[in-house]
Amino acid sequence: MNPLGITLTLVVFYLFSELHSRRRAFYTNPVLLSIITIAVILKWFGIPYGSYMDSAVILKFLLGPAVVSLAVPVYKGRDTIRAYSKEIALGIAVGGTVAILSAFYIAKLLGGSGEVLLSIAPKSVTTAIAIGISEKIGGIPALTAVLVILTGIMGNAIGPELLNLARVRDRIARGLAMGVGSHGLGTARIILEDELAGAVSGLAMALNGVFTSLLLPYLIEILK
């Protein structure tokens, strides 16, 4: 194993994180910019993805313990979950299901291939969980990762504006929609305008990840 792939990833990600902390905007998203930059570098130097991943795989492995660690923010938010249990349960059941079915059927309607449908179905949940689901159901985890990030970027860029257009003013409804619809990146945006909506959004993100990973594999068996 060579240390170049992981070093390249850390250097590129560090530089884009610095840029993002100076200019906080959806188009400075460090994950997407890092993916594009490293992809271009690999192409320029003719490095096969396999030899890059041979070293960067350590970072990918850490996604497992990172998902396990999500138990801590959920546990700390248990009082909020209890206080809004009905809203959270309804929002996740409806939103989580709509997210899967709409992505699957719209892609199918537009002529998507089987592996595209499987890769896009988990696009609304937090990246680490979506990658895990995609792997399990036979999608393309790399495609899922990019689609999840693009979904988050949409939520971050125009989520609250869309909710304003639809005249949704309730803070719990706004938070749930952002967390279920656009996971962590949506949460990062809504928390800037409203702390309660942000907290609900973060919880909705984590719980929707669990809900989707329980529902999606069985739903896919029926849809296929």
Place this chain on the structure above:
Amino acid sequence: MRPYRGLAIIFGFYALGEFTSFALNLTIPGSVLGMLFLLGALLTGAIRLEWVESEAELFVRNMSVMFVPPGVGIVTYIGLIKSQAVPIFGALVISFVVTLLVTAKTVDLLRRDER
């Protein structure tokens, strides 16, 4: 600073989740199962929050960088994305808008009933 206890718990629950997923042949990722097990252990008091809190928060805060290597894998699928651009990006945008608005309106209605 002794992060070993926290790390051992987190990796231990991850291993337990992976093992359960494999042994019972479940379609749920082992990491998600591990999270549910850890949540259960915290709620029942089997694991105390302060044993894992700072290590877990370190993982959660720094999750983003871990998406980069799997995301770069997209270079292997450039051809697929070009040939499937309409279904991929059409579904992505429409599904996002529909999900956001349906979720918001559903919860909003429930809230109005309660007020």
